Amino acid sequence: MNEVLFVAFPYVAVALAIFGGVYRYRRNRFSYSTLSSQLLENRTLFWGSVPWHYGIVIVLLAHLLGFLMPSMWQAIMAGQYTLYTIEIIGYAFGLAALVGLCVLFVRRLTMERIRAVTSPMDWVLLADLLLQVGLGVYVSLVYRWGADWFVNTAVPWLVSLVSLNPQTQYITSLPLVVQLHMLNGFLVIALFPFSRLVHLIMFPFWYLWRPYQLVISNRPVTTMGKAHSDAEWA
Amino acid sequence: MEIRSQVSMVFHLDKCIGCHTCTIACKNIWTDRKGTEYMYWNNVETKPGTGYPTRWEDQTKYRGGWVVEGKRQKRLRLRLQGKWGTLTNIFYNPVLPQLDDYFEPWTYDYQNLFNAPLADEQPTARAISMVTGKYMDTIEAGPNWDDDLGGSQVYANNDPNFAGATQEELRQLQEIDRTVFFYLPRICNHCLNPGCVAACPQGAIYKRGEDGVVLVSQERCRAWRMCVSGCPYKKTYFNWSTGKAEKCILCYPRLESGQPPACFHSCVGRIRYIGLVLYDADAIEETAKAPQESLVQAQRDVIKDPFDPEVIAAAKASGVPDSKITAAQQSPVYQFVKKWKLALPLHPEFRTLPMLFYVPPLGPVLAKTDKGVYDNVADDSRLGPLMSSLERSRVPLRYMASLLSGGNEEIIRDVYRKLVAVRVYMRAKKVKDIPAEEVEKALTDGKTNAAEVEAIFRLTSLPTYEERFVVPPMERDMSVDSLFPALDPVSRNYPVRKGEVGVGFHTDPARGP
Ligand code: SF4
Ligand code: SF4
Numbered sequence: 001m002n003e004v005l006f007v008a009f010p011y012v013a014v015a016l017a018i019f020g021g022v023y024r025y026r027r028n029r030f031s032y033s034t035l036s037s038q039l040l041e042n043r044t045l046f047w048g049s050v051p052w053h054y055g056i057v058i059v060l061l062a063h064l065l066g067f068l069m070p071s072m073w074q075a076i077m078a079g080q081y082t083l084y085t086i087e088i089i090g091y092a093f094g095l096a097a098l099v100g101l102c103v104l105f106v107r108r109l110t111m112e113r114i115r116a117v118t119s120p121m122d123w124v125l126l127a128d129l130l131l132q133v134g135l136g137v138y139v140s141l142v143y144r145w146g147a148d149w150f151v152n153t154a155v156p157w158l159v160s161l162v163s164l165n166p167q168t169q170y171i172t173s174l175p176l177v178v179q180l181h182m183l184n185g186f187l188v189i190a191l192f193p194f195s196r197l198v199h200l201i202m203f204p205f206w207y208l209w210r211p212y213q214l215v216i217s218n219r220p221v222t223t224m225g226k227a228h229s230d231a232e233w234a
Numbered sequence: 235m236e237i238r239s240q241v242s243m244v245f246h247l248d249k250c251i252g253c254h255t256c257t258i259a260c261k262n263i264w265t266d267r268k269g270t271e272y273m274y275w276n277n278v279e280t281k282p283g284t285g286y287p288t289r290w291e292d293q294t295k296y297r298g299g300w301v302v303e304g305k306r307q308k309r310l311r312l313r314l315q316g317k318w319g320t321l322t323n324i325f326y327n328p329v330l331p332q333l334d335d336y337f338e339p340w341t342y343d344y345q346n347l348f349n350a351p352l353a354d355e356q357p358t359a360r361a362i363s364m365v366t367g368k369y370m371d372t373i374e375a376g377p378n379w380d381d382d383l384g385g386s387q388v389y390a391n392n393d394p395n396f397a398g399a400t401q402e403e404l405r406q407l408q409e410i411d412r413t414v415f416f417y418l419p420r421i422c423n424h425c426l427n428p429g430c431v432a433a434c435p436q437g438a439i440y441k442r443g444e445d446g447v448v449l450v451s452q453e454r455c456r457a458w459r460m461c462v463s464g465c466p467y468k469k470t471y472f473n474w475s476t477g478k479a480e481k482c483i484l485c486y487p488r489l490e491s492g493q494p495p496a497c498f499h500s501c502v503g504r505i506r507y508i509g510l511v512l513y514d515a516d517a518i519e520e521t522a523k524a525p526q527e528s529l530v531q532a533q534r535d536v537i538k539d540p541f542d543p544e545v546i547a548a549a550k551a552s553g554v555p556d557s558k559i560t561a562a563q564q565s566p567v568y569q570f571v572k573k574w575k576l577a578l579p580l581h582p583e584f585r586t587l588p589m590l591f592y593v594p595p596l597g598p599v600l601a602k603t604d605k606g607v608y609d610n611v612a613d614d615s616r617l618g619p620l621m622s623s624l625e626r627s628r629v630p631l632r633y634m635a636s637l638l639s640g641g642n643e644e645i646i647r648d649v650y651r652k653l654v655a656v657r658v659y660m661r662a663k664k665v666k667d668i669p670a671e672e673v674e675k676a677l678t679d680g681k682t683n684a685a686e687v688e689a690i691f692r693l694t695s696l697p698t699y700e701e702r703f704v705v706p707p708m709e710r711d712m713s714v715d716s717l718f719p720a721l722d723p724v725s726r727n728y729p730v731r732k733g734e735v736g737v738g739f740h741t742d743p744a745r746g747p
Binding site for chain 1: 312317318320321324325326327330331332333365366367368427428431432435436437439440441442443444452453454455456457458459462472474475476477478515518743744745746747
């Protein structure tokens with residue numbers, strides 16, 4: 001059972017995300033969109049979208065940092081006060097994400113215009129994210145110092161998965177809610193190619209380097225001998 | 235000097251009768267789909283009025299276009315935000331117009347007229363929202379809600395171009411026999427320095443190298459919705475159903491086969507001209523930074539003389555085909571904008587270098603009435619038998635300057651004097667009731683001469699279809715089909731560059747899950 005849940009399922013979820021995402025990108029790029037509903041409703045969106053996105057981005061980055069650099073992370077967490085600080089920051093952003101998500105949920109439920117642009121998958125995704133963030137916040141409140149212990153439990157398990165040498169013993173002894181949080185995390189990953197979540201890998205960082213204006217010609221134009229660049233002035 | 239060709243346009247406002255045929259032509263072809271009901275790629279506004287979306291010209295609210303800033307006015311930046319600002323505001327665009335700034339589109343429950351049970355009252359067709367599908371009890375706005383409402387305190391008085399108007403001027407506009415209005419048809423200006431392109435963090439909007447048409451790649455757009463704010467003319471719209479930005483495409487499939495866009499073709503007043511201009515792409519940035527009062531002149535300067543051998547050589551060097559150079563030489567736009575200096579860009583102070591130019595309407599300059607009688611001979615600076623002085627025009631010159639010259643009243647005066655010269659000259663010629671010295675004076679005042687006036691008259695009043703629309707079909711060897719004949723097996727679209735240029739879209743453009 002543990003093998004199915006903590007070994008097979010994560011692999012399946014990640015494979016789905018990668019292959020599904022690539023397939024959808026190749027097959028139906030048009031459907032890659034954030035599907036923003038800001039045109040239809042503005043005010044409530046602010047109180048939902050902003051805390052949700054900033055909250056979840058910061059919290060996910062912390063997860064990622066612990067996973068990518070466990071030893072450094074642990075060194076930082078060794079200090080009592082840094083641990084306090086990190087935990088408090090974590091609560092704050094986790095709660096912000098949760099509150100934002102609730103606002104988004106209520107907005108979608110109660111506003112006519114937003115309901116008109118809500119698909120069944122939006123409900124699945126919203127419910128699943130709500131569960132995931134709720135579990136996360138609950139775990140961090142009930143099982144204190146998660147910023148510390150997850151490096152010795154979840155991280156080795158994930159590392160073992162990545163290195164194709166799955167070891168479930170790191171997490172089988174963890175409390176049920178913690179295990180649920182991890183499994184549901186992979187469910188979110190599995191939902192990625194089937195929902196509007198795809199927008200998150202589209203975050204347009206390269207805008208920072210791009211020149212303002214873009215000119216595209218069917219045939220590369222040459223200008224006074226030199227090769228024509230598509231970019232205009234920056 | 236890097237010379238490119240650009241499809242450019244002139245609208246002659248004196249000829250617009252406000253019939254909205256252009257709007258309907260566009261609507262029927264392009265925006266009758268779900269999510270686009272509220273979009274008017276072409277719309278006709280009543281000016282003075284608040285426009286569409288409401289008060290779109292008010293950039294303190296919508297923050298569109300560019301500003302120059304920094305010491306010595308050297309830096310050009312989007313009024314909206316910097317690049318970092320775009321990324322940090324991406325979850326919530328603080329100045330995105332709301333659907334209610336446009337209107338909530340609706341249809342009527344026509345079935346009820348047929349299916350209603352027998353009753354004592356006539357059945358009615360109630361309004362149904364095209365967004366929610368629910369009944370709408372009160373309709374508060376629609377496209378053209380202020381149509382023909384010149385003098386209205388609700389609309390005309392709230393025109394942002396009246397920002398500097400005195401109470402007296404506003405009061406006069408409401409007097410029934412001084413009320414005045416004219417029409418302002420608007421489409422995307424296919425700007426040289428487009429705010430929409432610059433604001434899009436995804437790089438989904440681009441200007442076509444061949445003809446300067448500005449397009450949104452529907453496959454690249456990710457609904458970050460910054461373009462809607464970046465465009466100061468509010469000519470990029472957000473499709474709430476597909477989650478993609480859409481805008482006027484200048485009917486490029488028609489253009490490529492040598493036909494004018496549908497709104498041009500169908501224009502009843504024949505106010506629309508389309509043609510190519512050659513411009514210097516290297517000078518765009520400097521032009522956009524010009525001081526506000528000289529922006530119009532700077533924009534004239536960026537357009538180059540298509541007969542100048544140097545310009546022709548440079549155009550050829552950067553791959554402009556001969557057919558385009560010839561077309562640029564016959565362009566009606568070049569005549570109106572550069573040669574005669576009659577057509578002006580709309581709100582040049584937004585600094586996007588719009589490529590749609592307007593000949594201001596002479597109508598509103600007509601005399602004010604005095605005790606119900608046209609006061610057209612009252613002072614000596616009169617411009618002719620049908621005109622009072624420009625200073626006494628019913629629409630204040632300051633208003634026209636705010637609309638068409640970045641506040642430079644001298645430019646407006648010059649245009650009007652020339653337009654008046656045309657009228658005086660032609661009247662003297664046809665009706666023969668104006669003495670020769672008055673004609674001479676009008677010509678001198680208008681800084682023009684008989685030959686030019688005749689040419690202006692001809693292109694204004696009697697142009698043929700071929701003279702109004704000079705658009706050469708796309709060169710065959712430039713067409714995308716000849717470059718990429720094969721379909722991609724997975725997406726069933728054309729491969730890479732085809733995707734970039736936005737043609738060959740073969741998958742069903744449906745909203746994602
Ligand atoms: S008018 Fe607006 S949408 Fe059109 S090119 Fe200019 S900035 Fe872009
Ligand atoms: S069709 Fe021509 S005359 Fe009629 S409203 Fe449009 S621009 Fe004006």
